[in-house]
Amino acid sequence: MEEQYNMNIKDLKNDEKAVFSLRSLYKSYGYMRYKMKKFEEYDLYAGNKDFLVSDNVITFTDRDGKLMALKPDVTLSIIKNCKDEPHYLKKVYYNENVYRVSKGTNSFKELMQIGLECMGNVDEYTVFEVLMLAAKSLETISPDYVLDISHLGIISDIITYLDISSAAGKKVLRLLGEKNYHEISELLLAEGVSAEKTALLKALTTTYGEPSDVLPKLNSLMPHGKLSKSAVQLTNIVNLLDKNGFGDKIRIDFSVINNMNYYNGIVFNGFINGISESVLSGGQYDNLMKKMRKKSRAIGFAVYLDSLERLGGESGYDVDVFVLYNKKTESEKIINAVSELTQAGLNVTAGVAVPSKIKYKKLYEITEKGVVTVENNA
Amino acid sequence: MKTMLNVALPKGRLGEKVYAMFEQAGFECPEIKDGGRKLIFENPEKKVRYFWVKPSDVSIYVERGAADIGVAGKDILLEYSPDVYELLDLGIGKCHMAVAAKNGFRDNPQKTLRVATKFSAIAADYYSKIGRDIDIIHLNGSIELAPILGLSDVIVDIVETGKTLKENNLSVIEKIVPISARLIANKASFKFKGKQIEKITEYLSKITK
Numbered sequence: 001m002e003e004q005y006n007m008n009i010k011d012l013k014n015d016e017k018a019v020f021s022l023r024s025l026y027k028s029y030g031y032m033r034y035k036m037k038k039f040e041e042y043d044l045y046a047g048n049k050d051f052l053v054s055d056n057v058i059t060f061t062d063r064d065g066k067l068m069a070l071k072p073d074v075t076l077s078i079i080k081n082c083k084d085e086p087h088y089l090k091k092v093y094y095n096e097n098v099y100r101v102s103k104g105t106n107s108f109k110e111l112m113q114i115g116l117e118c119m120g121n122v123d124e125y126t127v128f129e130v131l132m133l134a135a136k137s138l139e140t141i142s143p144d145y146v147l148d149i150s151h152l153g154i155i156s157d158i159i160t161y162l163d164i165s166s167a168a169g170k171k172v173l174r175l176l177g178e179k180n181y182h183e184i185s186e187l188l189l190a191e192g193v194s195a196e197k198t199a200l201l202k203a204l205t206t207t208y209g210e211p212s213d214v215l216p217k218l219n220s221l222m223p224h225g226k227l228s229k230s231a232v233q234l235t236n237i238v239n240l241l242d243k244n245g246f247g248d249k250i251r252i253d254f255s256v257i258n259n260m261n262y263y264n265g266i267v268f269n270g271f272i273n274g275i276s277e278s279v280l281s282g283g284q285y286d287n288l289m290k291k292m293r294k295k296s297r298a299i300g301f302a303v304y305l306d307s308l309e310r311l312g313g314e315s316g317y318d319v320d321v322f323v324l325y326n327k328k329t330e331s332e333k334i335i336n337a338v339s340e341l342t343q344a345g346l347n348v349t350a351g352v353a354v355p356s357k358i359k360y361k362k363l364y365e366i367t368e369k370g371v372v373t374v375e376n377n378a
Numbered sequence: 379m380k381t382m383l384n385v386a387l388p389k390g391r392l393g394e395k396v397y398a399m400f401e402q403a404g405f406e407c408p409e410i411k412d413g414g415r416k417l418i419f420e421n422p423e424k425k426v427r428y429f430w431v432k433p434s435d436v437s438i439y440v441e442r443g444a445a446d447i448g449v450a451g452k453d454i455l456l457e458y459s460p461d462v463y464e465l466l467d468l469g470i471g472k473c474h475m476a477v478a479a480k481n482g483f484r485d486n487p488q489k490t491l492r493v494a495t496k497f498s499a500i501a502a503d504y505y506s507k508i509g510r511d512i513d514i515i516h517l518n519g520s521i522e523l524a525p526i527l528g529l530s531d532v533i534v535d536i537v538e539t540g541k542t543l544k545e546n547n548l549s550v551i552e553k554i555v556p557i558s559a560r561l562i563a564n565k566a567s568f569k570f571k572g573k574q575i576e577k578i579t580e581y582l583s584k585i586t587k
Contacts, residue, residue, distance in 0.1 A: 144570070146570065178462070178464045179464065179465055180463075180464040182466065183464075183467075209572075271569045275443075276565075276566050277443075277566060278566070
């Protein structure tokens with residue numbers, strides 16, 4: 001039975017494997033599974049369109065005339081449905097399909113998402129735990145990963161200090177996300193910002209890397225040279241992660257900009273070597289909670305499983321063994337041959353002729369004398 | 379062991395200038411000059427691999443990670459807004475995105491303005507910012523023909539010297555944004571090949587200054 005189980009794991013696709021391991025990871029840290037309905041009232045999304053990755057939502061009219069939507073996002077539903085208890089901590093994880101427009105094809109896609117949310121009394125330990133679980137989630141998928149961490153408090157302090165129009169502030173944020181210092185400096189020059197303040201932005205754009213490189217430089221990013229509350233929080237959290245063995249996987253990078261209308265505090269993105277986009281994204285979103293009239297604070301992240309498909313090599317074969325037989329072959333012989341091979345852990349297909357498009361490692365044939373190897377491509 | 383850095387260069391005159399900059403920065407690849415039908419050129423010693431792609435495709439190769447870095451015009455970056463880092467303004471291929479019309483054109487604000495362009499997103503963004511109602515006519519080339527034949531009132535296009543416009547009795551009526559070649563990088567590649575990308579960026583920035 002044990003053997004059978006291992007064999008099945010081997011045949012799982014990357015995203016399925018990840019779902020299995022991540023669920024048990026989150027469960028072991030006391031997160032409860034949050035199961036939800038497929039549909040949600042459209043109003044929930046209409047009011048928070050900027051929070052969604054894309055603002056296109058599949059809608060339909062329910063039988064009572066209400067406009068409903070297929071969930072494009074899970075976090076909003078969890079916030080809406082969770083009781084607001086600011087003095088306790090509620091920890092949930094989810095594993096749901098969401099429906100979004102994919103950028104390349106401009107058509108709707110069903111995407112599998114797994115993630116977790118902490119709501120209520122979010123303290124330093126909670127932030128650490130969530131970041132640690134983000135790092136462990138990435139590690140589960142591949143040991144070659146990087147977790148980019150930023151603190152929006154630090155960035156918003158600097159933007160405030162620049163004293164520029166809110167339109168220009170938004171532009172600076174976008175350019176910071178692109179690491180585009182050449183255009184930031186042009187913009188600040190046009191806005192009449194002093195050279196000293198512009199230098200601060202340059203430091204913010206070009207300072208990134210491992211904690212041991214960045215943390216000692218943090219005070220050079222502060223408007224008045226003294227570590228702000230946000231900077232202290234970032235330092236503490238990163239040091240905790242470092243002490244627990246994640247130091248070499250962490251990068252402090254202020255180009256991680258999630259929407260400031262919703263997020264505040266620590267924000268992060270996860271990358272896996274071999275996948276061209278981020279596979280994990282999250283942060284602290286007290287602002288969104290306030291917007292939805294909740295007193296609790298909250299932090300969470302989501303793992304995008306669809307991109308894992310691209311990870312790892314392909315075997316290049318449809319089956320390990322194709323077993324040929326002819327019309328006269330007794331069924332019992334076929335059954336024996338196939339079961340012997342499957343028990344050896346191989347994928348087997350048997351037939352009287354090989355379909356034109358099938359790729360096999362080995363071709364066997366059941367003859368009068370027994371099973372013989374006809375072809376070996378392995 | 380460092381891995382190869384994949385670099386997408388834009389085909390054409392600009393691309394040759396760009397390669398010359400990479401060469402000057404110390405990332406040469408002699409076989410690229412041999413011509414022939416090869417598509418990919420490598421210098422294993424410098425850990426770089428170059429390939430030529432259509433200029434408007436560079437951002438796609440980089441965004442999807444087939445290339446770690448690449449050089450694309452700001453026009454393409456504005457039009458397609460790929461999710462990439464924009465690390466450097468290379469200061470070459472300088473021109474403007476501009477609105478042009480027949481000489482003596484009068485903009486009648488009571489009518490919807492017909493705009494012919496290859497850059498639909500840039501045109502739509504520009505006119506929505508100034509609150510002008512427009513009708514976009516997307517063309518793939520010979521944009522200058524449109525106002526001459528009455529297909530459109532104005533065009534939104536790249537203007538380098540303005541020579542083509544002049545020869546066809548057209549002139550620039552508004553400059554939208556300056557354009558030049560930018561060094562872009564895939565976000566994930568930046569995490570895993572950061573040191574190599576930073577080195578190239580640093581050397582290139584010394585040349586552009």
